[in-house]
Amino acid sequence: MVPALRVIYAGTPEFAVPPLQALLDQGQEVVAVYTQPDRPAGRGRRLKAGPVKALALEHGLEIRQPATLRDPAAQAGLAALHADLMVVAAYGLLLPAAVLAAPRLGCVNVHASLLPRWRGAAPIQRAILAGDAETGITLMQMDAGLDTGPMILRRACAIAADETGASLHAKLAALGAEALAEALPLIAGGHPPLEPQDEARATYAPKLTKAEARIDWSRPALELERQVRAFDPWPVAHCRLDGRPLRVWAAHAGPGAGGVPGEVVATGPEGIVVATGAGRLTITRLQPPGKRPMDAAAFLNAHPLAGVRLG
Numbered sequence: 001m002v003p004a005l006r007v008i009y010a011g012t013p014e015f016a017v018p019p020l021q022a023l024l025d026q027g028q029e030v031v032a033v034y035t036q037p038d039r040p041a042g043r044g045r046r047l048k049a050g051p052v053k054a055l056a057l058e059h060g061l062e063i064r065q066p067a068t069l070r071d072p073a074a075q076a077g078l079a080a081l082h083a084d085l086m087v088v089a090a091y092g093l094l095l096p097a098a099v100l101a102a103p104r105l106g107c108v109n110v111h112a113s114l115l116p117r118w119r120g121a122a123p124i125q126r127a128i129l130a131g132d133a134e135t136g137i138t139l140m141q142m143d144a145g146l147d148t149g150p151m152i153l154r155r156a157c158a159i160a161a162d163e164t165g166a167s168l169h170a171k172l173a174a175l176g177a178e179a180l181a182e183a184l185p186l187i188a189g190g191h192p193p194l195e196p197q198d199e200a201r202a203t204y205a206p207k208l209t210k211a212e213a214r215i216d217w218s219r220p221a222l223e224l225e226r227q228v229r230a231f232d233p234w235p236v237a238h239c240r241l242d243g244r245p246l247r248v249w250a251a252h253a254g255p256g257a258g259g260v261p262g263e264v265v266a267t268g269p270e271g272i273v274v275a276t277g278a279g280r281l282t283i284t285r286l287q288p289p290g291k292r293p294m295d296a297a298a299f300l301n302a303h304p305l306a307g308v309r310l311g
Contacts, residue, residue, distance in 0.1 A: 002026050003188045005084040008103065010034040011052045015169060016089035018177035019110050020055055023087065026181060031081050032062045034069075036092050069099050078102055085187060088142065089176060100142055105187060107142040110176040112169075114138060114154055116202035119147035124172060125165050126205035128230035131222075134158050137172055137179045141194055146204075150194035153183045162252075164232040208235060215239040217262035217310065221253035221279035240311035241288075241303075249293050250285035264305040271296040272305055 007028045009020050012035045023030055033056040041048035049057070056063050066074040075098045083103040088095065089110040100107050113123035115138040120126075127135040136156040143149040155175055159168060186192040213235040215224060228237040228251045237248045239262070251271075259265040259275030266273040271284040287293040288303075 002028075002184045004029055005105075005184075005188055006031050006082065008032050008034065008078065008081060008083045008086040009052075009089075010086060010091040010093075010095075011089040012036045012050045012092050013090050014051045015112065015173045015176070016052045016091070016110075017055050018173045019087065019089045019180045020052060022177040022181045024059060026184065028184075030059075030061050031083055032064055032078075034064050034066070034078075034091065034093075037065045037067055066093075069093055070096055075099055075102070087180065095142065097144060100144065105190065108152065108183075108187060109140045109142050109147070109149070110180055111138045111140055111147055112172045112176065113205070114156060115140060115147060115151060116197040116199065118203055118205040120205035121207040123205040124168050125208055125230040126203075127159060128163060128165060128168065129226050131226060132159055135168070135172070137176045139179050139183045141192070148197060150196050152186065152192045152194060153179055155179045162229070164229045166233050210235045213237050215248065215310075217274065218277040221276040221281040224276060224281050225251055225253040236287075241305075241308070243311070244289050246289075246310070247287035247293070248283055248285075249287060251281050251283045254280050254282060256280035260309060262310045264308045264310065267296075267300055267304070267306055269297055272300065274310060 005028055007023055007030050009023060009030050011020060033052060035050055035052045038047040038049050040046065053063055069075065075096065078099055079102045085105045086103045086107040088107055095107060111123065113127065114136040118126050134156050136154060138151050139153040140147065140151050141149045157171055157175055183192065213231045215227065215237055228248050231237045232249060238245050239248065240246060256279055261275055261277050263275045264272055265275050265280065271282040274281045274283065284296050285293055286296060286299055
């Protein structure tokens with residue numbers, strides 16, 4: 001039985017929903033949910049609540065959406081909650097020292113990697129891009145650094161050969177909830193095991209950019225396959241066809257030689273086979289401008305590509 005704690009929860013996207021649900025399922029007293037301000041979304045650019053806010057509204061939890069936690073008034077309001085613990089998962093705002101010190105048991109972070117590998121904003125995608133065989137969840141006692149605090153608990157997760165950013169995100173979100181539920185009794189006791197991180201093994205996972213998603217056909221096919229998988233569902237790998245963007249949603253690398261990088265060397269039911277800097281990339285799902293994603297076979301019905309060179 002986990003002692004009931006007064007918990008502040010801080011998170012914004014879908015990844016942060018299962019850990020919040022885990023706290024509620026364990027009967028923890030979530031005294032406030034901090035989440036980023038609503039953002040414009042869709043063609044109408046109307047403000048839209050994030051997934052964590054939606055769950056908080058469903059359960060009638062107090063919601064706070066400061067633009068920053070550096071404001072003394074925001075810090076005073078957080079301290080006035082007299083929380084035992086603050087749990088953070090993909091919140092997106094930095095926690096100043098005053099916030100880190102406010103809860104009686106400090107602040108813990110649910111991080112989507114096996115620290116110290118992939119500290120930073122995009123650990124899920126960076127693990128796929130690097131060809132890592134596994135990643136996982138680290139529950140960490142937060143300090144002033146960027147994901148540098150001592151580790152309470154780590155749980156590993158294999159990265160499948162066909163893993164995408166979307167599928168790995170879902171796995172790790174669920175694993176994060178399990179890890180948090182497992183660690184809560186240790187944290188509530190006031191003396192959780194704290195393992196320092198090995199700074200010599202640290203790597204960083206900077207925020208993704210749209211520019212990174214552009215396919216450079218001179219690179220090896222295996223690297224391009226990882227790029228396609230990692231950037232699903234955002235920012236989506238893309239190239240150019242007849243000067244217009246062509247999004248690539250699914251592809252796999254294979255052997256083969258000959259052809260200029262970017263040249264379509266074969267087409268058929270198996271997909272669109274493109275020469276690369278080393279090996280060939282077979283595109284199986286893609287999206288032309290203004291259209292929905294489609295199988296390569298459907299695209300080829302209206303767009304014969306044999307001999308075409310993709311930009």
